Amino acid sequence: MMRVIVVIVVIAIVLTLAGWLVFDFSGNRMSVEVQTDKIQHDTDSAIDHSKDLLRDADDAVNGEG
Secondary structure, eight states: OHHHHHHHHHHHHHHHHTTSEEEEEETTEEEEEEOHHHHHHHHHHHHHHHHHHHHHHHHHHTTOO
8 A cells, every 4th residue: 555655656746847747835725737738748749759769760770861
């Protein structure tokens, strides 16, 4: 059980550092927002970067460029 809690906390920290999870403490209230637009932008960028890397690797293997 403790392992599960640690994994959840680590995931929350990583998501917060990536800017995908935002905590807002104001007065007696706390809110948590999931920045879905940032997640979409970051994943689209990662996909584009991966495509470029694969294209470059293909060119290197086939002797192009």
